[in-house]
Amino acid sequence: MALPPPSDRSVYWKDYEIDTPAFRLSPLEKPDMSPYLLHMTGKQAIYGILAAGDTGHGKINAAIPSQTKSKWYEAPVVCFTESPLFAVDAFRYIKFDRWKQDLRYGLCFSKERLVAHGVRPVFYAGSALVTEIKALNDAVGEIQPAQQQEQVAKVLSSVIPIMNSLMEYEQKQGFIWEREWRHPDSEGLTFDYEDIEVICCPDEECEAIAQLLGEQAKRIQFVNSWDQYDDVVSFLKSRSESWKSQVIPAEDDLVKHLREAKQERSKLAAYKAYAERLNAEMALIEECTAALETKIDLLSTAMGDDVEEYCCVCGNPFDEEVAPILWNEDEGDYICSGCYGEFAHKCQADD
DSSP: OOSOOTTOTTOOGGGTOOOOOGGGOOTTTSTTOOSEEEEEEOHHHHHHHHHSSSTTEEEEOOBOOTTOOOTTOOOOBEEEEOSOGGGTTHHHHHOHHHHHTTOOEEEEEEHHHHHHTTOEEOEEEOHHHHHHHHHHHHTGGGOSSHHHHHHHHHHHHHHGGGEEEOOTTSTTOOSGGGOEEEEOOTTOEEEEGGGEEEEEOOHHHHHHHHHHHGGGGGTSEEEOHHHHHHHHHHHHHHHTTTTOOOOOOOOOHHHHHHHHHHHHHHHHHHHHHHHHHHHHHHHHHHHHHHHHHHHHHHHHHHHTTOOOSBOTTTOOBOOSSSOOEEEETTTTEEEOHHHHHHHHHHHHHHO
């Protein structure tokens, strides 16, 4: 372990301290934390959100949460999750409607910034307390005197929008796995493009979304959260046995070898799934490379016998003082005299 126990008197805890503020904690420091709040959505919805505001702005409309079963709950909110990005794809596995909505899309915002805008974590109350709050909310008009009625109503209007039932008696036991936060404003959330930190989307949608964002797209990270989920789950499965610690009764060699063989088989199955995904990515890279080769050939043919305008090493343009030198006859690449001299000098030094 990196941090020794306090019995090691040579250790200074301050040397190991994680002093990152709570809203900025990332999975590298605490694997179940994220510095982002993610609004998950579908393909068409993400374009609508980004195009809903004025130039450089977007808007997420408020809605009554779909998982709310209480008829008296009528508070429109904007929902987020604080789940780390590598974990959010679990939503599509846990709830059918999340899969049906194709929730591979999402907008990530700084947790600090959204907290400043009034976004708060959901308060999960036990079913009995939810019933009591409902009764209190229904009886607000009967409370006397008027000053107390106003105070109670104000507290309830602040609590109810960010409240959800623990649903401990339901078959699937509620929604605490969503790690939900809410923006309790019926008008929704209007944001600047510069507020966006990360966008989750498939690779084939990156270009179209980037065009909507303009210059801001250069700053924003685009990620495939489901790839992260697959990688992390495969890794955890491969390590699950090795992390277990227990007293194993004495066993003969055959039983021991059988147990070890089964453990290795589990690891290989996880590694195989990971390798297959990498192999699929290699096929895509080769396909893109072939397309670029074809484009280069077409452009070279259109240019005829003209020499390339730029050095294939440093990228600097040729001019009257810098003459091109044929570098790779098969590919028709040219190199400037400066880069050629450096290469020749290096070859002599190596000899």
